[in-house]
Amino acid sequence: MIVLPEDWQGKENQSCTNSFKRSKQSSCKVQTTRTPIKKLPTDNKSVQKRCNPHKRQQELRVNDQLIAEVRNPLPQEKPRGDDSPNIISENILKCLSTILMRMSSVKNAGPADDMPSLSAPKFLNSEGTEFWDPYGICLEFGKTDIGPYSELCAVEAKSFNPKRTANSLILLRRLKILLGKLATVNLENLNHQEKLAFWINVYNSCMMKAFIENGIPESPEMVVALMRKVRVYTASEVENQLEVAKREYLQAAIGISTSKFAIPKLLDWYLLDFAKDLESLLDWICLQLPCDVRKEALNFLEKRKTQPFSQFVQIIPYDFSFRYLLCT
Template identity: 30%
Template sequence: MASRGYLAKNSLINLKSPIFGFNQNASNIDPYGIIPEFDGLFRDIGDYKNFIQITRHSFDLTRFSDCLAPIGKLRILMHRLSNVDLTFLTYKQKLAFWINIYNACIMHVFLEHGLPSTQEKLLALMNKAALNVGGIVLNALAIEHFILRHPCESEYGPMDEKEMLLRHAYGLGYPEPNVTFALCRGTWSSPALRIYTADEVVNELGKAKVDYLEASVGITSKKKVSLPKLLQWHMKDFADDMESLVEWVYSQLPRSGSLKTSIMDCLNKESKYQFAKMVEVQHYESEFRYLVSCPYN
């Protein structure tokens, strides 16, 4: 990777820029662009301050030949997936397996077809991001919506034959809503990329949820609660409407955090009839980026 695209801690943003009002020596980042709207005041965004970002500028094509051997090993491992037997896996083992497979599937399609330049091209790539798992070929969208997420029967009609086949063969029994904070599409608005383990997957998903909310939810200069588009898309997994979604976000944040206090101030100031005016949904940015844990932390 080119050094200019592999940025850590202080390097991720320009702390000398006048739009940032915090200490130039502080090791905090603003991966989702929400801190400048926070009246220029410092607040702790949790573990995301220790993460690094990989962007399209991270790749040095002149060194691509150095990666041929590990890419070859990756393809061998992915080919072996066609022979796996998931029959005897526990719920937690399946959950960790499919989250990791989804994220690996997205990374593999970038290697195969290059980086997408628009949201439409990203969705097209996700259709191409297909793997043979246990003799069944499925793509990233099928893994997400037919295995990891709730069925959409009530909203879109009965399940089609492919969905029924996949849910019967690989379904989790009861989906885990917190996969929202683990599935990484390699976009600017995606949650951080992590590896999940069978023994600790439930706790790891809980931590991924809190970390993402701390880093992506903000308060604007107009005292509005700024929520990521990802939460609006999957709101029904956590709440009935926007008001209860904000209350859910509040309930998930650490008690000592300044963000929790600021959200409570907003909730106390607005009546139920004015609630719609106090929430702002962020634009989903599909530009390529991975946020990953810093390897030397």
């Protein structure tokens, strides 16, 4: 071991003190000091580090930062394009909807098809165009504008043939690829709207896939557990899309005549989710309807405000027959 002389130690302490006071200097002038002792590279390097506390602190901070980055890596950027969780969930739902359509006799049903025709009532609008009435509102309460629901396509249990897969082979392969992508998505960086749209799409996809693979529900309880409407929700518009879905459903499912205000059993079951009582529920329904229908509904309620609800409120029974209402 080499022992440094006292004059060297004094110069070392002096250099260290001066360099600490002069923070702008990057290193002390140990190298310029003459000494009869032979310099060893390893000892000289260690002395330089000890002589510059400021530089030593910087090195420690850099090391700490590197360790922190290894332990806590920066979050990865959100996947873009077809590999983003939301786009994957949207594509899965679209793929399943198309498969359901092709496995049913809704479209292009030729003479060879032995599947029964759809039972949903049809009507002609003022322009002579045929439209669907999924909930039978026009059938019972006269022709009325039921909104976008008149353009939906119903895939009913009796129109669905689980063996009709020949024209869906490519889509089934694409579905398998999309489901593989779904298994590897990372949801950590999604915001509230993105997560909401993602999980709604995934839930509806699971219901549709179960129907395709396992067949038609055999009991009313199983039917209630499944969704009757399937929409594709996007991350940027999910809040607006949910609001639109609610309003369009009410427009298609509420019936008003000269003596009756009809509401679906679904709203009666979940009344307390929307209002405190039946009177508040009717007011809430009116606010959701399109302008013309809203005026008609409000006028109807105003004329019967002294009558008991049992005289003019009609609860439309729930239809337990299984079907999907799809946008074409």
